[in-house]
Amino acid sequence: MVRNLLKSCACTLVILLLISVNAEVPFSPDQSFGSAIPESGSVKTLKQAIADTAATAGSPLKISGLITEVCQARGCWMILVDGDSHARIFFEDYGFFVPTDTSMQRAVLYGTLSEQVLSHEAAEHLAEDAGRKDLFAPGEQIKEYTIVAKGVQIENKI
Numbered sequence: 001m002v003r004n005l006l007k008s009c010a011c012t013l014v015i016l017l018l019i020s021v022n023a024e025v026p027f028s029p030d031q032s033f034g035s036a037i038p039e040s041g042s043v044k045t046l047k048q049a050i051a052d053t054a055a056t057a058g059s060p061l062k063i064s065g066l067i068t069e070v071c072q073a074r075g076c077w078m079i080l081v082d083g084d085s086h087a088r089i090f091f092e093d094y095g096f097f098v099p100t101d102t103s104m105q106r107a108v109l110y111g112t113l114s115e116q117v118l119s120h121e122a123a124e125h126l127a128e129d130a131g132r133k134d135l136f137a138p139g140e141q142i143k144e145y146t147i148v149a150k151g152v153q154i155e156n157k158i
Helices: 002-022 046-051 120-129
Strands: 031-034 043-045 061-070 077-082 085-091 105-118 142-154
Touching (some): 043 046, 046 061, 046 077, 061 085, 077 105, 085 105, 105 120
Parallel strands (some): 043 061, 085 142
Antiparallel strands (some): 031 142, 061 077, 061 105, 077 085, 105 142
């Protein structure tokens, strides 16, 4: 009985290790938009980039995350998520857009991260673009992280 319990614990440990290793699956992009992303330099997760905002202010960097929402009007912005961190991505000079059906796909982008305060009108406009009817109280300050991306690579859904 003890032997079976040990085997069971060992199997559980192996499964947990495989799951954690699988979480670090290499990124292989299927689609690229905008400028080419530099090959040199490491990729930071969105959570890491937000934690280092003060150190990287104004400097473009490579950031990875999961796309969870895209502007349904034109694909002119998207939401990138990493755990409980999220940022709205705009595209440099509106020079490119992404397909509106790219939700739930992994992405790596090259851009500049900052924190923004949205006006009431801007927040409502963005909610409308997403197909939502969010209600924001007049005068309410909506803060969010934003990235102006020079280039984006997206991995197709599996």
